[in-house]
Amino acid sequence: MLTSPFALACPTRRAMHSGRAIEDPIMGSVPVNELKQHIGKQVQLKGWLYNRRGSGKLLFLQFRDGTGIVQCVLGKADVPEPVFETAKRIGNESSIVITGTVKEDTRSTLGVEVLASDLAVIQEVHDYPIQITQDVPNIDKLLDQRHLWVRSRTPHAILRVRSEVVQAIRDFYYNKGFVLFDAPMFTPASCEGTSTLFEVPYFESTAYLSQSGQLYGEAGAMAFGKVVVFGPTFRAEKSKTRRHLTEFWMVEPECAFLELDGVMDLAEEQVRYVVARALDRCKEDLKVLERNTALLEQVTKPFPRVSYDDTQQLLQKLKAEYSTSSDPELQKLGKDILKGGLGDDLGAADETAIGLHYKQCVMIHRYPRHVKAFYMKKDPQNAERALCVDVIAPEGVGEIIGGSQREDSLEELLSQIEKHQIPMDSINWFVDLRRYGSVPHGGFGMGVERCVQWITGCQHVRETIPFPRTIYRLNP
RNA sequence: UCCGUGGUAGCUCAAUGGUAGAGCAUCCGACUGUUAAUCGGCAGGUUGCUGGUUCGAGUCCAGCCCGCGGAGCCA
Missing domain, CATH: 2.40.50.140 (Nucleic acid-binding proteins)
Structure with missing residues (x-):
């Protein structure tokens, strides 16, 4: 040395x-x-x-x-x-x-x-625009001064945690022998066929900013076995909630020969590693943030694995229970549970209720196929279900991970592409992966900001990235 | 896109239709152990914009602009 x-x-x-x-x-x-x-x-x-x-x-x-x-x-x-x-x-x-x-x-x-x-x-400075005050901060006004606000104690602590989380993610996959496989930001068309994309002029034609690197990750998995895509992604949806940004970072591991149970194992292990590392190395920052880490420490326990069908039963029970609660907030939550009716995708209230019930991360698997993406593999036990999993974080954070086993059959994939009306000429390269040595495989995507939001206890994801981009904020 | 909510001093907020107010910050002054210091003082305003009702509008009405929260969609 x-x-x-x-x-x-x-x-x-x-x-x-x-x-x-x-x-x-x-x-x-x-x-x-x-x-x-x-x-x-x-x-x-x-x-x-x-x-x-x-x-x-x-x-x-x-x-x-x-x-x-x-x-x-x-x-x-x-x-x-x-x-x-x-x-x-x-x-x-x-x-x-x-x-x-x-x-x-x-x-x-x-x-x-x-x-x-x-x-x-x-x-010498005399007119610094941000003051140290006991007032409850107006986040939006401070975000106008984000370039200066990052000097202050609270944002400083949050962004340090983010830095540690990102490094933990990189270390986790590096130590497991994953190859970093960068996906392009400019893409020819929608990867999932649902979300709204940002259009960008691209010489004589139009490009779209990537909303997921996953399809490219699948190409990588067939080449390297275990890959991880890690970079920014873009969603042009006009979402105005504390869980949404138009530009956010996502880590997307993808592995050949990894089936649904393996996807769940990997997701659980990764979340556990990242949270444990933040708890270990960001003690001072979490103290500044006055974060109660009791529920975070529960990540060492196994995550309950609940099928979508079982959540429907549970949610019916929770709806009845919360609706009669004396706590007005619980009562409102009870009212919003199963808003889409039985058999529909889980809404924000459903996820909150599930998190509240288990008080730790929960993995919900085998959603109805019609609410999920085209590339997810059909459950051989039930044609109405997809081999997918969402990881729900507690404390009202909701979904931090979405993943699945991918459809590896050429015929099934082609029929899904047709059903979702995805233009063949932009997706043909992806179909090639099923033509030349297709194998069972799977992976997931984790939103970095949502993970940091959960660890730091932030009210809003926009505080977990240095310069947040939302529908009404492009500056500074 | 829909529902809800808000816009008053640099910041956080008050103000029955009747003189525009406080705390903090700035500035001036006091203090040798403060912990988001304390104390005294000065200054600080086109009440988001346009129009209307009224003797009189921050307040009531209409339209517009800009945020925020939530839903949907998703990570």
């Missing part, structure tokens, strides 16, 4: 050989989240003024550098007069360099604070 060329990149190692704590090799300063390793040392901090409290002779600067927030204390007697005057004057988000000594302090949540000896201003 010591001879590794990467050793130079480790700030703590260099710090040990010098009286002056050295710097993060990238930002040229000591990151706030590593200050604890430098107690008693002099450090230089580069970043921004997050907030300030204090008195005429003692200032408390809340300093942030992207890795954390630390309190820097400036005593009027301890620094040159102009430095103190500057510290007193500059506004929030002024960019600054602070020099000082790291001190252990139990009053700080970080465990340390910095006794400042000097302060240099890179840019």
Whole structure:
């Protein structure tokens, strides 16, 4: 390790050989989240003024550098007069360099604070548009300032969790030997034949932004065995709910020789891995978000696997139960259960009720074929059912995963394509996969934002992506 | 697309049809241990737009614009 060329990149190692704590090799300063390793040392901090409290002779600067927030204390007697005057004057988000000594302090949540000896201003700011306030935030107004809002504590914590979730997903599939198989964003036509697509001029013709990489993933599975498609997808539906974005990220594993039970095993294992990793590595962020992790910790238990037909029974029971509840919210939920009637697709209320009942992730399998996509395999036990599964997350989050065993019979697939009126010339390449060495296979898609929404407890998925795109928001 | 709901100070919100208000932020001042600091003070407004009713409209009526929540669709 010591001879590794990467050793130079480790700030703590260099710090040990010098009286002056050295710097993060990238930002040229000591990151706030590593200050604890430098107690008693002099450090230089580069970043921004997050907030300030204090008195005429003692200032408390809340300093942030992207890795954390630390309190820097400036005593009027301890620094040159102009430095103190500057510290007193500059506004929030002024960019600054602070020099000082790291001190252990139990009053700080970080465990340390910095006794400042000097302060240099890179840019002085006086009119930062976002204020730190006890008011209940108006998310929409803050989203207008999203480019600045991402500096604030809450969005910062959520986006850190997102980063960890994405890395966990990549690690999970990489460690299992999956090949990353990128699907195109420009596609010739609808992959599933139902959703509304964004049209884009494409030279002399029209392209559509991909709403799923899955069909391409199937080509990959026949080439590599296990592949995973991971990228943004686009839906032009005019959905205005807290679960919808027009641009979102989806991870879509696809495996040859994987049948429905295997799809469920993989989905369960992946969700468990991702949630456990966020719980393990994002403790501080989840604390900032005041997330009660009790239900999240249930992911270690097996996910109940319930057939669609059994959910119909359950929902009838829950409808009767909730409708007579004294809680008005439950009563309303009860009213909305099975709104489409028996035998229809599950609605948002149905999913909420199921999540409420099981208080953990539930896998619902074998939906009616007519509510599902054309490429799903017909259940050999029941021609009216598809070999598919949705994973429903609890706490009102709803569907985070949709998957299935794919139709591997050429004849069945062709008849489905005809039934769904999908233009043959844009899908013929996909049918080739059933002409040349078709095998049983399957996979699923997980919405990254919905997963992050569940883990962080966000009210709305738009807070789980740096720059959300919704029907009425294209800026910033 | 449908249903619901909202638009007042930079932000969060008040205001029986009768002088446009508060808290926070900004700015000025006080304070040597603050933890979304506290205290005092100054300033801050075309009440989304257009029209109507009225002696008088933030408030009532009509139309429009722009959001938000939900449904459907989905991840």
